[in-house]
Amino acid sequence: MTDDSGTLSIDFIAGFTIFLLAFIWVLSMVPGLLVNLQGYTIDYDAVAYRTGVILVEDPGWPASPPWESQQNFSVTRFGLAVSRDTPNILSQEKVDRFFSNTSVYGAFVYPDDYHQRVIFGDYPYRFNVSLLDVENNQLRSVGDVVPEGYGYIRRVVKIKGLSNATIDAPLYKNPDNNVTTHEFSILVNNSGLKEQKNPAYEIDPARDQIMVNITDLRLTISNQTQAPSVNITLTNINVYKLDGGILSLVRTFNTPYIDENSSTTQPPVEVKNNVSLKFSPAFFDILNAGSSPIFINLSFNLNNGGSSYYSQFLNNTWSSPFDYDYDTPEVTQPRLRDAMVEVAVW
């Protein structure tokens, strides 16, 4: 044969065969190399870890006013930490909003609202976020039932409890018997409250709810034999702001809890013995007080049988306002309690 164009030599066939055999051998190793990857576990564990970090180490966005005081559509990112300087210390208000399905701003819907604000990513992850309040033995969660095979992270945290004051009314009665209209003033000194530099222990009315309970009002009446028949009327609750030395009325507070009622009643209202005032962060946020002192004045009228009744009563106009701060013994300070955040992603 003289024309051997297009033929292969034995050398090339030998070389190419060796290559093919080696290539097949390498390809056969691929499954062995990948067997330990278990991509789903790595991916889901990483997402769970990231979600856990965002939840317990970040205060969320917007930061001021905080996201828990905003409408749903204004919330960009969830985060339960009190501040970025206090990782693992969770805010009670943020926790309540995150897990609540009855918020005044509207509840967040699983999974979309949570996915966009804390899970992130394009993949449609399913997830479950739970918080165990160890001290109150309360388990709260949002998300699906956890299946087999999921990414998981657990973070040990503390929840910053709310401050409150319980005022025993007889300790704050006026010495003068010849009075029918009484005023009791509560001072929230914002600049003084900022002296506590650690956000974990700070009383911050614009971030955390504060509550004032006034008890045993009837025991302040001088003549205890007539006390049961005296009508005590809470006429109004006025809120004043001291700004640049000028005291101005900024709003009224219309949602006190009277006696044992579980719902609020707008003044004027008759009181038997106790008044409770719960001030939400939104209430102080609207005042835009900054470091200006806020005075909350409760006005009471006493009458008996249709005519004014003269007596001692809860009244501190003769002395100084009740200071809601760190030094007043009646004020229970914010306290940290143990909790656990668990995130499962699949």
Add this chain to the structure above:
Amino acid sequence: MVKNDNGQLYTIEGFAAGLIMVITAYLVVNATSVYTAGDTHINDMQLEALGSDALRMMDIPINATESDNRHSDLRMIIENSEYDIFKTKFLDYTNESGSGPGHDIQFNASYSCRDSSDNIQSVQMVNSRNLTGGEHAVRSTKWVIVDKECPGAGPSLRERAVLVEVLLWRD
């Protein structure tokens, strides 16, 4: 014998080309192993984060104003050498479980400080089980301010920092 050898490969060229392609393919495929050699490090990370969280939570006073609670649990434990309390609290934190899986975590805790000769002294605190050497343990640490002398040093005149170190592993 073939006289016209246009378009043919010689043996050495075939071997060289084959070898280059094989090495290239092997390197490419082998590069996937840099991601992980399994998910062991994920478990390590989870355990380390848990240990760090537990130490951090033990070193936070629950209240800033009450004199009884002004100092953290961890500080009081070291100052008073109440290591059994450390064991109870640490295991409470690490083995607490809500809706997630159960845990069986063991630990060995110690702390280190500098003595008057500037040497590092290590003080064994407590463990939940003896280390045998076969455990796959991870380490979590926390600097803690205490008012206590270091072994080998004189009486403490001021507060000092000690490094609390915990080795954790799963049974």
